[in-house]
Amino acid sequence: MGHDLKYQKNGQKINNKHPLYHFKRQVWNSNVDQYPAVIFECKSVDDVIGAIHYANENGLKITVRGGGFHPAGKSVKDNAVLVDLSHMNDVHIDEISRIATIGAGAKISEVDEVTQEYGLAVPLGMVSCIGVSGLALGGGIGYLRGKYGLTSDSVVGVHLITGQGEHIYVNKFHHPELFWAIRGAGQNFGVVTKFEMKLYPVAQHILAIDVIYDYKDLQQILEKVEKYRQTAVDDISFHLAFFYGDNAKPYIRLVGMYDGELNLKVEKEIIQPLLELAIPIADNTEIMTYIEMQKKFDSWVGDSFAVEGISLFFHELTNEMIQLLIEECESTEFSLHVTILEFHGKMNRISEYETAFTIRDANYLLIIDAETRKNQEAANKWVYDLYEKLLPYSYKQASYLNSSQENEEVIRNSYKCILARLVALKMAYDPENLFCSERKLLD
C-alpha cells in the first residue's frame, strides 16, 4: 500500500492486497473481469516511466487506461501492469495558437468545459464521460466530424513513453511515421501521456436534433437519409439509433447536431428535411449549449454495462443488408442497441494516407451492442455470427476498432491495408510487444 518510491514519485502502486485493487481493476464493460499484476495510478511522466521499468524488470506486459471505456475492456488484462492515467487530466488552452494540451487521463467533459470558456472545441465523441485517450488514438467520431474531422485528425503532437521508458515527442517532424500511426492505431506503441490538439470555433449554442420515428418507416427513412447525406453541409452530422428489447416495439431515434448560422433558409432547407423523413412520433429538437449536447446521453451510459459489440463500415446500406439486419435483430433474445452513423464532410475529405485511420470513403458506420446479462457466451456468439453475415456487405471488411469486440479476425480485417506499416513500427518502437493491445501485430 502507499507510495513505492522506487517506481512512483507521486502516484500509487496498487497490488492485489490493496483495498482498492478490485475497484480499480474495473472497466466500463462489466463482463470484463481481468486481474492485472499491479496497477500504477500515475500522476506524472516519471510515474509512467517507473511503471514501465517495473514491467520490464518483472517480465510483464503493459496495458494503459485512459478512461477505461473501450467496449472490449482492452485497458486491463490478466497479469499485465495496468498504467492508469486518470489523474493526469490537466487541460491547457493556448488561445493564440488554438492548441489544447490535454493530459491523457482527461475525460471528454473535462476538455469541453475548458475549451468552451474560449468558444472553442476539440472534435470529440458524443458522450462526455468517456476517455479522450482511447478515443483519439483510435479515431474519434463525434458531432463535429463533418465540420472538423475526427478527434485523431486534430492531434498535432503527443508525448509518448516507449517500452524502454524513453520519453519522446511525436509530431510531423519528430518520429513522423509514428505520428501517422498514433492517429488511428495509436494504442500499440507506448504510453501517450499528453496530447496537443487543434481547437476550432464552436457556437456556444447549437441545434440539437432529436426526432423519434416509427420503426415501420425504417426503409423509407434510410433511403431519404442517403439522399440527404449526399449533399449534406459540413455543419451538420447525425445518426439513427434503435433499441430492441423488453418486448417493446423498437422505434427509430434520429439524433444530430447543427453548428452553424440559423435562419429561415437553413431551417427550411437543412433542418426541416431531417424532421420529415417520415411522420415523426415526437420531435424534441431544440437549441441548447454545446456542453449540454455533449452530455445529453451521459445518463444512459452509466458507470458500467455488460455488453458485446461489433461494428462495420459501409459504403451503402442495401435493402438486402438492412433486411438481414432487421431479421437478425428481431429474432434474437438479447436486448440490442443499434446505431447507424452517417459520414460526410471533412472526416471523409482527409486523405486515406494521412493517418492510420484509413477509412475515409465509407458513408456509414453500423454499431451493434448486445446486452449480455442473460447469457454472455451466447451473446458473444450471436454478435460474432451477425458480424460474419454482414461482412460481405461491408466496406473493406473494416470495423471501427474503438467500438468493437477484440477478436483476431476483426482486427486483421480492419488493419488489412496498413498491417505491414504497423508491424514495421511495432518492430521499431515495441519489439518486445510490451503493449499487447493489438497483439496480433507481432504474431
Ligand SMILES: Cc1cc2nc3c(=O)[nH]c(=O)nc-3n(C[C@H](O)[C@H](O)[C@H](O)COP(=O)(O)OP(=O)(O)OC[C@H]3O[C@@H](n4cnc5c(N)ncnc54)[C@H](O)[C@@H]3O)c2cc1C
Ligand atoms: C458509452 C460509450 C460511448 C462511446 N461513444 C463514442 C463516440 O461518440 N465516438 C467514438 O468515436 N467512440 C465512442 N465510444 C468508443 C470510444 O472511442 C472507446 O471506448 C475509447 O476507447 C474510449 O477511450 P478511453 O480512454 O475511455 O479507453 P480505454 O478503455 O482507457 O482505452 C482504450 C484502448 O486505448 C489504449 N489507451 C488508452 N489510453 C492510452 C494512452 N494514453 N496511451 C496508449 N494507449 C492508450 C488502451 O490500452 C486500450 O487499448 C464510446 C464508447 C462507449 C463505451
